[in-house]
Structures are given as structure tokens and as C-alpha cells.
Amino acid sequence: xxxxxxxxxxxxxxxxxxxxxxxxxxxxxxxxxxxxxxxxxxxxxxxxxxxxxxxxxxxxxxxxxxxxxxxxxxxxxxxxxxxxxxxxxxxxxxxxxxxxxxxxxxxxxxxxxxxxxxxxxxxxxxxxxxxxxxxxxxxxxxxxxxxxxxxxxxxxxxxxxxxxxx
Numbered sequence: 001x002x003x004x005x006x007x008x009x010x011x012x013x014x015x016x017x018x019x020x021x022x023x024x025x026x027x028x029x030x031x032x033x034x035x036x037x038x039x040x041x042x043x044x045x046x047x048x049x050x051x052x053x054x055x056x057x058x059x060x061x062x063x064x065x066x067x068x069x070x071x072x073x074x075x076x077x078x079x080x081x082x083x084x085x086x087x088x089x090x091x092x093x094x095x096x097x098x099x100x101x102x103x104x105x106x107x108x109x110x111x112x113x114x115x116x117x118x119x120x121x122x123x124x125x126x127x128x129x130x131x132x133x134x135x136x137x138x139x140x141x142x143x144x145x146x147x148x149x150x151x152x153x154x155x156x157x158x159x160x161x162x163x164x165x166x
Contacts, residue, residue, distance in 0.1 A: 040071025043080025
């Protein structure tokens with residue numbers, strides 16, 4: 001089982017629960033993946049901030065979507081972010097986003113990354129630069145195919161994995 005946890009956002013924010021939750025999950029033998037919510041700030045600086053605070057993880061994930069709290073990531077920032085992660089870790093991060101947001105970025109650089117597509121439909125709507133998905137988020141806990149809940153937790157984002165492991 002893999003836990004995916006938000007680590008950072010932009011160039012300054014760090015989730016206060018990240019380190020303790022990572023340590024607890026690893027103590028239980030769970031695999032850990034971290035995600036970064038990208039903003040409109042310098043992409044390379046975002047990558048440095050993310051890697052510094054994420055530590056050693058199974059997978060790095062970059063969340064590309066509209067930012068209701070501030071500047072939204074653009075193509076140049078997103079490309080610099082994934083390229084710096086590739087340079088520092090040796091692997092491209094997983095890119096999370098919707099068909100519509102990723103189509104607007106229209107990046108061949110981003111298309112080198114494994115895709116985690118957000119698509120609340122009976123089958124995933126694919127961004128134009130990808131032919132396959134690694135993960136498909138089919139519900140945000142309210143919209144999309146069921147199930148929407150996890151017993152004891154309630155409404156949650158849920159995804160399918162198109163592989164034997166993350």
C-alpha cells in the first residue's frame with residue numbers, strides 16, 4: 001500500500017503534518033509518495049523546495065491545476081519544475097491534472113511524465129499529449145463514479161492504479 005501525502009506548495013509552504021505522518025506510515029511498512037501543489041512562482045525553486053522537504057520517497061508527484069488561493073502554474077513553471085525534479089532525482093515525477101488543464105499547458109516536456117489524470121467520468125478523458133495513464137482519479141468524493149466514501153473516513157478522493165505498483 002502506498003500513501004500519497006501533500007508535502008509542499010509553491011516555494012515556501014510545507015504541510016505541518018507531513019514529517020510525522022511519513023514517519024508513522026514508514027513505521028507501519030507503508031510505501032510513501034509525496035506531492036507538490038504547483039503555483040505560478042519559479043518552477044526550479046519549487047522543485048528544490050519540494051525535494052528538500054519531501055526527503056526520500058517512492059514517487060514525487062506534481063499537482064497541476066488552478067490555484068484558488070493565488071497564482072496558477074503556467075507552462076514555463078511546470079516544465080522547469082518537472083525538469084529540475086528529473087535532474088535532481090533521476091526520474092520524472094508523476095503529473096496530476098485534468099485533461100482540460102493539461103491540454104491548456106500543451107507541453108511535450110510534461111508528457112514525458114507518468115500521468116495521474118483527474119476525470120470524474122465513467123472512463124478517463126485523456127489529455128492530448130498522453131496515450132496512457134498511471135492513475136485515474138475518478139471521484140473527488142462527491143462527483144464521479146462510486147464509491148465516494150471509505151468506511152470510517154467518509155468522502156475521499158479515489159483513484160485507480162493502472163499498474164502493479166506505484
